[in-house]
Amino acid sequence: MGRWLALLLAVALALFLLRPPEGPREEVGVRLQGVDFTLFPEEEGVEWRFLAEEMVEEGGAFRIRGGLSGARYVEGRLDLRLFAPEVVVEPGDNLRLPYARVEILQGCYRLELSAPGKGEVLIRQKEGFQAPWVRIEAPNLRGEAWAFRSDFALQRMEAARPRFSFPAGGSFGPCTVEGGRS
Secondary structure: OHHHHHHHHHHHHHHHHOOOOOOOOOOOOOEEEEEEEEEOOOOOOEEEEEEEEEEEEEOOEEEEEOOOEEEEEEOOEEEEEEEOOEEEEOOOOOEEEOOEEEEEOEOOEEEEEOOOOOOOEEEEOOOEEEEEEEEEEEOOEEEEEEEEEEOOOOOOEEEEEEEEEOOOOOOOOOOOOOOOEO
């Protein structure tokens, strides 16, 4: 009887060890809650500061999401504010977003970069903004365009089908960007 019990246990153990593996498990990298994250890209004197509910590492990229706000500082001075549902910080420190609102202090610019369903936004640290669509509001400028590219100061812009208005001899109103300057 003992021999049959040992044989039965050996067969059960073999079946247990030879069973097919479970389905693939989702590997979760680092997950941080209540994030205060600072990014130092290669550009001298530039840093990005983000506040968000969560940051997750995914295959070498970092996804920051939930209650997200960000700011870009140049030489310690606030340059622009960024609001988006999430930001993916890619290797090389470029930022990928589903859409975003940006406030640029110098010039009092308010930009809507893309929108839900219009395609994602890319912010390249060495170049600036790239978005499938943009709406720009400033005291001296209003309008929208497609296939938008620009540096961070909006001094070199490229766009398809631009529709902008520049008031002659006046303005659309005062600066509404907090801390903005014309």
